[in-house]
Amino acid sequence: MKRYRIYINDNTLYIAATAPELATEIQQLEVQEFNFQSFYKKISKVSGKSFLLMDADPKALFQKIKKSCLxxxxxxxxxxxxxxxxxxxxxxxxxxxxxxxxxxxxxxxxxxxxxxxxxxxxxxxxxxxxxxxxxxxxxxxxxxxxxxxxxxxxxxxxxxxxxxxxxxxxxxxxxxxxxxxxxxxxxxxxxxxxxxxxxxxxxxxxx
Missing domain, CATH: 3.90.79.10 (Nucleoside Triphosphate Pyrophosphohydrolase)
Known part of the structure; x- marks a missing residue:
């Protein structure tokens, strides 16, 4: 299953069907209500955090995020x-x-x-x-x-x-x-x- 990792400053957004095994704590986000533009603005002042969008079809979710960006x-x-x-x-x-x-x-x-x-x-x-x-x-x-x-x-x-x-x-x-x-x-x-x-x-x- 395809997995994605997007870096935003020194924060990381994981998009995957299963949770990654990380040494650091990861915050899971709600997929249904997720808006990438709003998320980006919220974490612009956050540093060194990891976030997870977990979905059965990570590729489709990633494509949706791509469409909201240049x-x-x-x-x-x-x-x-x-x-x-x-x-x-x-x-x-x-x-x-x-x-x-x-x-x-x-x-x-x-x-x-x-x-x-x-x-x-x-x-x-x-x-x-x-x-x-x-x-x-x-x-x-x-x-x-x-x-x-x-x-x-x-x-x-x-x-x-x-x-x-x-x-x-x-x-x-x-x-x-x-x-x-x-x-x-x-x-x-x-x-x-x-x-x-x-x-x-x-x-x-x-x-």
């Missing part, structure tokens, strides 16, 4: 070098992975490759399978945006020097081994944690 598509990459290190960037005071918006007429996979090459000054050797999709919500003027990001596994030849795209607010671009991810985990976005789990750099959570 959808923006983005794509990015988890890039590994020949030395088995991984590419990370530092932007807006947090560790991140290279990604960006999909341009008109562009395929998601092509956008991912273009964004990684532009943001880090590298040439991608292979652009492989899709690792996962992540969803997060933010406001753009008066509209509530649901951003869908497709993430792909990529490789480079050797371990090239990285050139961070400073005009995009990227102040650092570095290679890190799987054993050196503690600083990343301590200061990154929940959606990036999902990508690291999908890439088997971290242990998989239940949902």
């Amino acid at each position: 959808i923006i598509k983005a794509a990015g990459g988890l890039v590994s070098s020949a030395k088995s290190n991984y590419l990370f960037i530092f932007r807006n005071k947090k560790w991140d992975l290279p990604k960006g918006k999909v341009e008109k007429g562009e395929k998601m996979k092509q956008a991912a490759l273009r964004e990684v090459e532009e943001e880090c000054g590298v040439k991608i050797y292979t652009n492989e399978e899709k690792l996962c999709k992540t969803y997060h919500v933010y406001t753009l003027g008066a509209k509530i945006v649901l951003k869908k990001t497709n993430w792909y596994r990529m490789t480079v030849k050797g371990e090239p020097k990285l050139i961070p795209q400073k005009e995009e607010g990227i102040t650092k671009a570095i290679w890190l081994s799987k054993a050196d991810l503690a600083p990343i985990v301590a200061n990154t976005y929940p959606s990036i944690m999902d990508v690291l789990e999908a890439g088997r750099l971290l242990e998989q959570r239940i949902l």
